[in-house]
Amino acid sequence: MLIQLCVRNFAIVDDLTVDFQPGMSAITGETGAGKSIALDALSLCLGARSEAGFVRAGADKAEISASFNIHTLPIVKQWLEARELDADDECLLRRTITAEGRSKAYINGAPVPVALLKEVGSHLVSLHGQHDHHQLMKQEHQLVLLDQYASHSHLISNVGEHWRTWQQLLKEQRALQQAAEQQLARRQLIEYQVNELNEFALMVGDYEQLEIEHKRLANTSALQDDSAFALNSLFDGEHNNAYSLLEGVVARLRAHQDIDSRLLPILTLLDEASVQIEEAVRELRHYQDGLDSDPAALAEADERLAMALQLARKHKIAPQQLPTLHQELVAELDSLSASSERLEQLDSEINVAYNNYQAAAEKLSASRVKAAKSLDQKIIETMKQLNMPGGLFITRINTDAEHYSSRAGIDQVVFEVSVNAGQKPQALQKVASGGELSRISLAIQVLTAEQDGLPTLVFDEVDVGVSGPTAATVGRLMRRLGESNQVICVTHLPQVAARAHHQIQVSKNTKKGATYTSMETLTEEQRVNELARLLGGDTITANTLANAQELLAG
Template identity: 50%
Template sequence: MLVQLTVSNFAIVRFLELEFAQGLTAITGETGAGKSIAIDALGLCLGERSDASMVRPGADKCEVAARFSLAALPKAQAWLKDNELEDEGQCILRRTLSSEGRSRGYINGQPVPLSQLKQLGELLVNVHGQHAHHALLKSEHQLTLLDHYAGHKGLLDAVRDSWRSHKALRQELTELQGSEAQRDARRQLLEYQVQELDQFALEEGEFARIEAEHHRQANAANLISESGQCLALLSEDEQLNISDMLRQVTDRLSRLQGDDPALEPIVATLFDAAALLDDAGHELGRYQQRLEIDPEAFAELEERLSSAINLARKHKVAPAELPALHQQLADELNGLTDSDDRLAALEQELVKAQQHYLEAARRLSQSRERHGKALAQAMQKVIRELALPHARFDIEVAFDEAAQGGSGGLDKVQMLVSTNPGQPLAPIAKVASGGELSRIGLALQVLTSGESQIPTLIFDEVDVGISGPTAAVVGKLLRSLGDRTQVLCVTHLPQVAGQGHQQMQVVKKTAKDSTETQMRPLNAVERIDELARLLGGDVITEATRANARELLAG
């Protein structure tokens, strides 16, 4: 619930620091004093739209902070944890707004986008404005109110989840069906391309090997000639070769090393070089023996090399990339075949998903029907107490299996009312006058909010157009609601204010060129005077005080 609200330089508020308690808190004040200003400021913390005009004239910025107790709010606690914004169990929402219109939001001291303020705010506070009853004219809003009253979240979640699954399957099926012609054309092309690459069957790394062998074969004659000449120079030329010359040098230095031991490592190195030279000569000899000119093999190599280059040019890739392309096209072809199998499977899955959705929607409809009857009975009792003694109220839940459907099920809900004897039940919009609609709307808000899991409910002058005994009934309704949850009610009616567990007064003070709105809790004596003012106007008499005491006592 809301524990504390701090407001600085908001509109005509200089500074407010308010403590709130459980139960019904009535907020009263003279006309024009700004009774709703604290509610408007709280709206900033809850992610509502901001405007630079909200900043108090002459101030650089305004700031609003709201502290909530989450002791009995596991959903809000889970939301903070999921968004990594928890801070030792506390929940502080803060919003700043500069005079230039720049706005920033914070949750537990961490900067957040306004969308997160709004998400969390929806778990903490529910605001009913004075024009909220106009939404009653829409069937969608009537359905929402009924669901709030029923509290069948599990059934709503089941319908939403099954609808999402059904929608996803239907979208996938539509996409597959829509691209069937394109898939057929693509399949024909892929079958031809994969078959051609299958026949050529170029292996990974093969093109580099073919290219190297082709180059070797093309230069075979030169390799044979040059390697033969090199072999002769190394060892086979009878007149002059490197091996003989190296042996001569080695022999001469070997004879000299007896005269100078420093020649020993040089002689050793020459012996090693002679051995290596002999090895190289033997290897070169074997290499030359293997060399041959094979025109037939060369022609085969040239043909495969040319085919690889042409095939790569056809597919607009490098020849070495043909094996990877081959695998890619084969995978795509297999994928198209899998798509045909998936298409057949999807049609069966969609039938099952549709049936699952219908079953979930039917269970939800049965719950709406059952709770609709209970809400209609409760509504009829309440609105008859609101100066509509002959009123009848009913809720019609129509389940349409053939409807398009949606995440909210297959029901169309219509609230019906008759306010005069002999008048048949008819949709609210066609029967209720403005005043009647206001009373019906207020009764619905109170009854459905009683089942709400939102811990703080705010009623902002929803009792406009109500007076006398009707106002007393409204006060009792709100008091009853306050016995179960935290309720803040901005009101001008003494009968409603008198039912508050506590009361706050809003006053507007003007000094020279400055105007300021202040808000403070009232003690027992001050409440009597404020209620007397509401009853009798600016002149407070002992008679109005006596009436005020009666209101508080009742």
Template identity: 50%
Template sequence: MLCQLSINNFAIVRFLELDFKAGMTSITGETGAGKSIAIDALGLCLGNRVEANSVRPGASKAEVSARFSLTDIPLAKRWLEDNDLELDDECILRRTISSDGRSRAYINGNPVPLSQMRALGQLLIGIHSQHAHHAMLKSEHQLTLLDSYANHRLLLDGVSASYQRYKIIEQELAQLQQSQHERIARKQLLQYQVEELNEFNLGETEFEEIEAEHKRLANSTALIQTCQHALYLLQDNDEQASAETILNQAIDQAIDLESYDPELKTIGTMLNDALIQVQESSSELQRYLDRLELDPDHFAYLEQRLSKIMQLARKHHIPPSELYQHHQALCTELSTLDSDEEKLTEIGEQLQSCQQSYLEHAQKLSQSRRRYAKELDKQVTQSIHELSMPKGKFVIDLQFNPEIMSPNGCDTIEFQVTTNPGQPLQAISKVASGGELSRIGLGIQVITAKKVATPTLIFDEVDVGISGPTAAVVGKMLRSLGESTQVLCVTHLPQVAGNGHQHMFVNKQSKAGQTETSMVPLDRDQRIEELARLLGGDTITNNTLANAKELLQH
């Protein structure tokens, strides 16, 4: 529960340090005194948005801190442990706001983002404001009230998670479908290109081989003539001395020289080696000439194939040497596009599966909502009977529509009410007057508050539009709620304030051109005087004091 609230230089508060107890605490004060200022300050510790006038005029910064006991709040203790922010059985939330509007948040002395402060705050305090009655007219808020009453957190998490999975798959499918026309056009082009290249069927090294062979055949005449001339020079012929003839003559001379001087024997050996090389060269040239044929048909084939390679390369804007690799790349891309089509079918099936899973979760949530809606119908109807609407009836109309998919399920909801006998049930926005709406809304808030495991509940002037005997019933409701939950109630009704286990008074004073708000606990005699003021205004008589004392005794 909330144990202490410290406020420094916030709005018109210079300094306040308030200690809170269990049970119901009534907070009253004159109009304009700032009865809700402590609630507003506490809201900053819960991560609420900073207003422009948050810092007291003349101060450089405002600071608000709230200390909570976590003895009976296991969810909050677990959250702190999970986020490495635990501090025994206490928790201190602190918020500082500079005059330029910047703020910092701390949990147990550790700086944290506001999102963490908000997450923890939801486990510590629930705030019900006077505007909640108007919010109750909106269907999304009605659904939130029902889910809070039924404690549907786990079911809602399941629906939300399945919805997110569905939306992710749906987006992926939409992206594939959006590019489907482009893929179809690209696939048609690729099929034509790949078929053409498949038909041509170029080998991996064929271009280099054809180019080399074509070059050789294109120069075959010159090759034959040159080879024949080389043979003419190397081998014996009738017209002139060949290299072979000259070497034979030189060898004969060397043999003669060797007979004169044995040291010249090596000359003959080298000349013999040279003769052998010449003869082998002649033989190799002759064999090459024998293999070299002038085949016009083969040459034409090579020219035609080489020309086609050049044509395809120009068509695809690539060098001829890269045509084979380009062909393989196109085949791979075409295969990928085929797999995209398969993926499109697969994702479509996944989407149907995710939708079915979502609808199962949503149906389960809807069934639970209908069960708790009937329960809440009876309790709210009984509550508005006690709140001076004896013939009133409250019904929650809940419809499951699988066409409506949202993170909160497929249900449409409408709070319906009839306030007079013989009148049909209609939407609460069309039937209830302002006072009736306040009473119905208050009844729902008190009932749902009993079901929610929040240890501290704040009711900020939720009794607006209520008076007389009805106010007394409201006071009893809140006091009963305070028996099990800490309740802080800002009120202007003496019948409500008198039901508090304790009472705080808010006062505003102006001194030396400065306005300051204070908030102090009242003892029994002070409470009687404050209740008398609420009953009779500025003039307090013995009768109003007696009435105030009677209120407090009851």
């Protein structure tokens, strides 16, 4: 529950601290005194949109803090713990707004995004404004109110999860289908190119080897001629071949080795050279024997080399890069094939996801139908108490998966009402006058608030358009809510204020040309005077005082 609200430099508020108690608290005051200012400030602590105009004239910034007791709110404690925020029995929300319009938010002293104020606030306070009946005219809001009354958030959450899964799969399917259409021509081209490269089957290093082989085959005749010349010059020639000349040189020098020993190393080298020539001749004969002319092999190498060059020009790369390109194209084709397989798989997954969504939505629909019957009966009873004795209220639920499927289920909810006996119920916005709509809205807000499960309920002049005996009924309804929840209501009706457990008076004063707003919790005697003022205006008489005392006693 809300324990304390502190407001600094906000609108016409200079410095204000208000303590709140359990039960029902009524906030009253003269018209224009600023009865709703405290609730506007509280809204900012709950994540409402801020404006620079909220800052009091002449001040640098406005500051609002709201303290809540969360001892009996484990869901809030868990929320705080999950975000590593202090999770003791008290939760402090704070908001600052500079004169330039910049806003900062804090939870238990830690700076946080404003969105987190709204998120935690949804577990702490339920705000009901005097213009909520305008929202009531919208069918989507009627659905929200029915769900609020039904208290089946777990069913709504389940439907939402299945909806998201189904929609994500549909989104993936649309993306793949669109990509498949765009990539069809690309896939056909790649399939042709891969088949072409598969057939050519050029491996890494093959092109370099092919160039070498082609060059050898193309020069076989010259290699044969020069090999024969080399053999003849080294060994086979009848006159002056290198081997014979070397042997002659060795023979002549060897004859002098005994005369001069310095010739011995030279002779050793010449002997080695003679051996090397013999070895070279043997290798050269072997090489020459393998130099058979092969026109067919040359033609094949020539054709393969030409094909490699043609493919390289086609893909605008060097011939040596063809194997790498081949691998890349195969990988891309595999990826495109995987997308096609995923598309086929998605059909099955989408069917399962839709069936899960449909089943969850049908459970939610059944819960709404059950809750609607209970809500209708209670609203009819409350309408009678609110001076509409012949009133009839029907929650029409149209279930149609084809037309109404959404994250909120497969239902359209329409509130129908008849305010006079014998009148056929019609859509709420068609038949209710302003005063009737306010009373019906009030009945719905009170009944749904009872099911909210939130500790603090705030009503900001929701009793506008209500008077007389009906006002007394509104007071009793608020009092009933206050027995199980903390209820804070801004009201101008003495019948409502008299039913409160506590009453807070808002006053506006002018000092040195500046306007100040103050709030004071009234004693029983002060309450009598304030109720008398509400009853009789500025002139308080013995009769109004007696009426005020009677209201409090009742």
